[in-house]
Amino acid sequence: MSFIDDAKHWATMPIPAAGRGGADDALYEAMPVPELAALWCRLQGLGLRDQTDADWAATLYFDHLPHDAADRALDMVLAVLASEAELRVKMQLAEKFMSALIYNQSPRLIDRLEAEAAAHPRLRWLLGAVHWWAPSRELKLRLARLADEGAWRVDEVARDTPALRIDFAALPLDALARAWVEQHVKPEKDRDANWHALVDFERELLEQRPDRALDLVLAVLAIETHPAVLSLLAAGLLEDLIGPDTIARVEREARADARFRALVGSVWYHDGPEELRERLDAVVKEARA
Incomplete structure (x- = not known):
């Protein structure tokens, strides 16, 4: 094949x-x-x-x-x-x-x-x-x-072809979070070039600006409560950004925010490096305590 x-x-x-x-x-x-x-x-x-x-x-x-x-x-x-x-x-x-x-x-x-x-x-x-x-x-x-x-x-x-093209990189964080939610909750039939631009922008953040990606996760968490949206946020952007370079900040944010601790608990990390797993285990244990 x-x-x-x-x-x-x-x-x-x-x-x-x-x-x-x-x-x-x-x-x-x-x-x-x-x-x-x-x-x-x-x-x-x-x-x-x-x-x-x-x-x-x-x-x-x-x-x-x-x-x-x-x-x-x-x-x-x-x-x-x-x-x-x-x-x-x-x-x-x-x-x-x-x-x-x-x-x-x-x-x-x-x-x-x-x-x-x-x-x-x-x-x-x-x-x-x-x-x-x-x-x-x-x-x-x-x-x-x-x-x-x-x-x-x-x-x-x-x-x-959208009626208005969105420059995601130019948006302030609160507007970016709202745009992220809007793009992700719409029916698939209504996706257009803005959806694809957001996917590319997320990839760019993950590869080049993981701290900004975490800023976006926190901003979305601040305005969104729907379980399906939060599950998507955890399994997508948050899961993809967690790594050796971001784990220290993830731990700090988790200590300060119970909702973020719970969100980390929805991440699949069990095939990651041992040290990373142990540190995330500690975060999740605290979230479930």
Whole structure:
């Protein structure tokens, strides 16, 4: 397997889900395709603060559907494309669902895809985003002949172009914290170039200015209380910045702030260097005392 093929494999893997199945999956499997498509569309409008356990169960079902039931997955894609859902929702099909379907199921679906594409311009449009995920050169060529990549790219540029570009590096800390929260809690369908700029900015902070990254963590913690947002903050920015060069300040901040101590307790650090683990163990022990 080449590096690219390996990357495609990992990118399209379903989310591991211990205990998945049972009543939830039976409900979704019995659901008529139009209702299933409507449920999928509704999930695309949820932000980080909106998701419930039931939404997560449905998300897991949809994440596995392209792997488990190729024709039902394609039926749902066609139903979404034919629906009145906004364009941004339909474009979310390309983010993982359709790429997983093409990568894993195009050998068995190729004849049907060719037949459906002849009558469905929107399917050709969607294939413009994902045809290159096919697992073989022959399939890539067959799908490329169907794909309307030009139409997809026009809509992609429109989606990704924000009304106002944010210069994250120029923002004062309080405004940066608010912008960080705003970008991270919005539904994925509403992300644009500002989201990607924030991801790049976070990487730059972690690599070049880890103390500023910690400033940002503390500023977000000061304005945010939602458990899902704090879990993301801990598992992302905070976890990535903790290291030999920052541990002393992490310890100082933890001694001074009980909420920050609790946040450190949500960080996964057990595969780090022994000395770092021991120092973080002490912080976590105090947080749980």
